[in-house]
Amino acid sequence: MSSNKSIAVLTSGGDAQGMNAAVRAVVRAGIYQGFDVYTIYEGYKGMILGGDHIKKAGWSTVGGILHKGGTEIGSARSDEFRTKEGRRKAVFNLVSRGIDALVVIGGDGSLTGANLLRQEWAEHLASLLEAGEISAKAAEECRSVFFTGLVGSIDNDMYGTDMTIGADSALTRITEAVDAIISTAASHQRTFVVQVMGRDCGYLALMAGLACSADWVFIPEIPPTPGEWEDQMCALLKSGRESGRRDSIVILAEGARDTEGKLISCDYVKEVLEDRLGEDCRITILGHVQRGGAPSAYDRYMTTMLGCAAVDKIRTSSADDEPLLIGVQENDIIAVPLMDCVSKTHEVRKLVANGQYKEAMEMRGYVMEQAYDALKVMIRSLPSQPKPGQRRLRIAVMHGGGPAAGMNTAALTAVRLGLDGGHVMLGVKDGFQGLINGQIEEMNWRSVAGWTTIGGAELGTSRKTPSGTDFYAIARQIEERQIDAILMIGGWTGYQSIYDMYKRRDEFSAFNIPMVCLPATINNNLPGSERSVGSDTALNNIVQVIDKIKQSAVASKRCFVVEVMGKYCGFLALVSGIASGAERVYLHEEGVHIQDLLKDLESLVEGFSKGKRLGLMIRNEKANDLYDTRFMAALFEEEGGPLFDVRQAILGHLQQGGNPSPYDRILAIRLAKLCIEYLVQECLAGKKPASFIGMQKKEVTFVSMSNWPELVDTKYQRPKEQWWMSLREIARTMNKPPEGVEY
Numbered sequence: 001m002s003s004n005k006s007i008a009v010l011t012s013g014g015d016a017q018g019m020n021a022a023v024r025a026v027v028r029a030g031i032y033q034g035f036d037v038y039t040i041y042e043g044y045k046g047m048i049l050g051g052d053h054i055k056k057a058g059w060s061t062v063g064g065i066l067h068k069g070g071t072e073i074g075s076a077r078s079d080e081f082r083t084k085e086g087r088r089k090a091v092f093n094l095v096s097r098g099i100d101a102l103v104v105i106g107g108d109g110s111l112t113g114a115n116l117l118r119q120e121w122a123e124h125l126a127s128l129l130e131a132g133e134i135s136a137k138a139a140e141e142c143r144s145v146f147f148t149g150l151v152g153s154i155d156n157d158m159y160g161t162d163m164t165i166g167a168d169s170a171l172t173r174i175t176e177a178v179d180a181i182i183s184t185a186a187s188h189q190r191t192f193v194v195q196v197m198g199r200d201c202g203y204l205a206l207m208a209g210l211a212c213s214a215d216w217v218f219i220p221e222i223p224p225t226p227g228e229w230e231d232q233m234c235a236l237l238k239s240g241r242e243s244g245r246r247d248s249i250v251i252l253a254e255g256a257r258d259t260e261g262k263l264i265s266c267d268y269v270k271e272v273l274e275d276r277l278g279e280d281c282r283i284t285i286l287g288h289v290q291r292g293g294a295p296s297a298y299d300r301y302m303t304t305m306l307g308c309a310a311v312d313k314i315r316t317s318s319a320d321d322e323p324l325l326i327g328v329q330e331n332d333i334i335a336v337p338l339m340d341c342v343s344k345t346h347e348v349r350k351l352v353a354n355g356q357y358k359e360a361m362e363m364r365g366y367v368m369e370q371a372y373d374a375l376k377v378m379i380r381s382l383p384s385q386p387k388p389g390q391r392r393l394r395i396a397v398m399h400g401g402g403p404a405a406g407m408n409t410a411a412l413t414a415v416r417l418g419l420d421g422g423h424v425m426l427g428v429k430d431g432f433q434g435l436i437n438g439q440i441e442e443m444n445w446r447s448v449a450g451w452t453t454i455g456g457a458e459l460g461t462s463r464k465t466p467s468g469t470d471f472y473a474i475a476r477q478i479e480e481r482q483i484d485a486i487l488m489i490g491g492w493t494g495y496q497s498i499y500d501m502y503k504r505r506d507e508f509s510a511f512n513i514p515m516v517c518l519p520a521t522i523n524n525n526l527p528g529s530e531r532s533v534g535s536d537t538a539l540n541n542i543v544q545v546i547d548k549i550k551q552s553a554v555a556s557k558r559c560f561v562v563e564v565m566g567k568y569c570g571f572l573a574l575v576s577g578i579a580s581g582a583e584r585v586y587l588h589e590e591g592v593h594i595q596d597l598l599k600d601l602e603s604l605v606e607g608f609s610k611g612k613r614l615g616l617m618i619r620n621e622k623a624n625d626l627y628d629t630r631f632m633a634a635l636f637e638e639e640g641g642p643l644f645d646v647r648q649a650i651l652g653h654l655q656q657g658g659n660p661s662p663y664d665r666i667l668a669i670r671l672a673k674l675c676i677e678y679l680v681q682e683c684l685a686g687k688k689p690a691s692f693i694g695m696q697k698k699e700v701t702f703v704s705m706s707n708w709p710e711l712v713d714t715k716y717q718r719p720k721e722q723w724w725m726s727l728r729e730i731a732r733t734m735n736k737p738p739e740g741v742e743y
Contacts, residue, residue, distance in 0.1 A: 095128065146321055157345065175661075194249065206368060217251045305727070371669075400461060400489075405456070431461045438481075455537070487679060570724070
């Protein structure tokens, strides 16, 4: 497809946070690729109306929308588009502008509508040509239409992609609300029934239940048996009260039904709980608050990547090619046949309607299956009893390195899954310093109560790395406490310490036990796994602060130089730069040179002289020792003269604080579950690996610590292979128009 063609972008169906980020990415990536880009206002309705509803977009058209919820170009129902005559009008309006490629952002209904338009395109073209409404030249230039689809749906209900646009933001709203409800529920020993969206898909309810430690969850894919679930739910909640739990949370997907197909209502659940437990119960229906508000960091940067990938597929595909769905697999962007995904999405709904729940859950994907398996254990008020004759392992759980939001979630999951498996779980206080000093205590089910939602590290952590006689002290503690395995949840120093123990196995036989590291650091600087627990929360903290900074800057012409953490690893700086719309990101991996700063200064002066009101530069804390944040701010301030002011913002430790995001909670639970299962399996098999967990794409592996030296850059404490550096070009594409294009 030649680059002198035109493409159009529209949003359709229900709004979802992140749609604006997608529109912005499509427009800017399209302009960067040399396309004429049009925005279609009010979805398919605007496509039919034409006129001012289809506008050519410039670089600045999509400025200032990245952080906004909803969709700035609007979405509306269109009964007329359901008719053939309506679609004929749509084809006329597109062909009249030379548009032969579309990026459609919406749900399965919106994407199906686009495919119908594509199938009828030649027929409508012939009709318009015969009627003399378009020229032969226009018909030849737009002889067919190609489109890519981005799924905008908070329900995360589309087959073929791990996440849909808006799902992470909606889950964030839910967890924030339930976290707040828990505190008032605990104050009064009260039960809350919380209804969340999800007419056909239970993703939001399931993940919110897992992320908020709910006591019971109803989802469409796993319907309960009427007459049984009431007894089971009440027995579990009563047992929780008796074991000391003060709050009870039941989460209900709006489309939840029992096995007979009867809708389960909040009112009925409330009635059952009050009648059988004799205690106060309240209902909270979150409704459209789940759709509203600013998108999460994930729904900004990942959706930006989706938009860029959609344009790239248009550039490299033929107009006759089948439409593609641009989706996500873990942290990778994928392109798969769109209508196959739509068909399988409908198939899941049919399976649920036909009572084939196991098959439906399998089609939802391994992430939901894993989550449901974990939830079945996590909702218990007490662990299962050990099996007769079972070997009870003694597994130590500890932290290493700086605190990261989600450490507590991982520790809670590990402890409870271990206890439920019949094993003895030991909590090591204050990291390796605590292990040296013997600060080790046996954990029970209630020891970790409430940890899921709390930031920091309740077990305590430290950046201590053992040396000299420390190894003898650790070996003695392992022997005296009869520790069979160690799970270390932490960052670089924790990994390095486990590696140092592994190297000394010949000296200390006590170190010949299974040991595994789970990545938990905001820096995301560990090999093997693409994401570390805590990094998503840090990104959200950064983006939320920058949103406030940008608001403060609009009253006067101002440039901000924002310093973020990461040590020598540029993940936080680069990804937060994409998520916040920064025009420049400075990374240690690339280096910073005076020529770079002078070019950036020229760009700032040019922009502000043409009416620009805000400049945003993000700097990794170790980008350059000489050209630090203060130097950059002073340089820009001095040379900017009267055109703009400059302020610096060093975000510091607020990036490590706060309650973990749902992304980090769910990641922590997934990784901790896998690690405990691995340790138990290896112990019982008599194996003694020292490993760290790796999760890339759909592959989960445990990488031997013997590979640690070859996978890392020890001097700069970062992996040699940094997947996020592949995003560098996207950051450049989004922050500055190509030569000859005005802001």
